[in-house]
Amino acid sequence: MEIERKWMVSGWPEGxxxxxxxxxxxxxxxxxxxxxxxxxxxxxxETAWILCFKSEGGLAREEIERPIDAGLFRDLEEKIIARPLIEKVRRSYRLPDGFTLEVNHVDAGQPGAFWYAEIEYPTVEAARSWVPADPALAAYLAREVTGQPGQSMGAYWERTRK
Structure with missing residues (x-):
């Protein structure tokens, strides 16, 4: 089970x-x-190749990830009609409360490039109750999009890879 919140952000966080x-x-x-x-x-x-299944959902959804080898990744990549693959840079930051903030820069240099951040939680209750203690982090995470239609990477794929 994946339990996470998502925010649209601008740039990498500071501090x-x-x-x-x-x-x-x-x-x-x-x-x-x-x-x-x-x-x-x-x-x-190292480099890893992963096959992932995610169910529908917002705050919580089923997620199954399995490692695959580079050859199977290439075989599956060739079968995908829409191109190119989405390129991302993800940086992980340790928050003072022990959670990890993952910030992603998607398709840098492309017209639709954007940034988003996520935090994964152990329970739905922890996710719902979490608030950033630091005012600067709260300002950085001001635009939450958890569960909003059209905000998933799959939706971005559909909009940009035809």
């Missing part, structure tokens, strides 16, 4: 410790339900 960074490419085999492939290259680390 938070960076814990890791990935460059990613992802594409969609299906959007309803979401079936996605992703290549994740950790800065200074």
């Amino acid at each position: 938070l410790p960076l814990t890791e960074e990935f460059t990613m490419r992802q594409g969609y085999i299906s959007v309803r339900p979401t079936v996605r492939i992703r290549e994740e290259a950790k800065t200074g680390g």
Whole structure:
């Protein structure tokens, strides 16, 4: 089960410790339900290839992820009609309360480029009750879009890859 909140943001946050960074490419085999492939290259680390299923939902939804090998990723990538794959840079930041803020820059340099942030939670109650303690972080996360139609990466895929 994935329980997360999502915000539209501008740029990388300031004053938070960076814990890791990935460059990613992802594409969609299906959007309803979401079936996605992703290549994740950790800065200074290894590359992983992942097949992911996500159910419909907003704050909480089923998510199944399985590692796949590079060959299967390439085979599936070739079957995806819409191109190019979405490119993302994701940076993770440790928050003072122990949660991790993941900030993504999507399709940098492209006309539809944008930024979004997510926090995953252990329970729905924790997600609903969480508020940023720092005023600067609260201002950074002022535009929440959790569960709003059209705000998923699958919806972005449909709008930009025809």
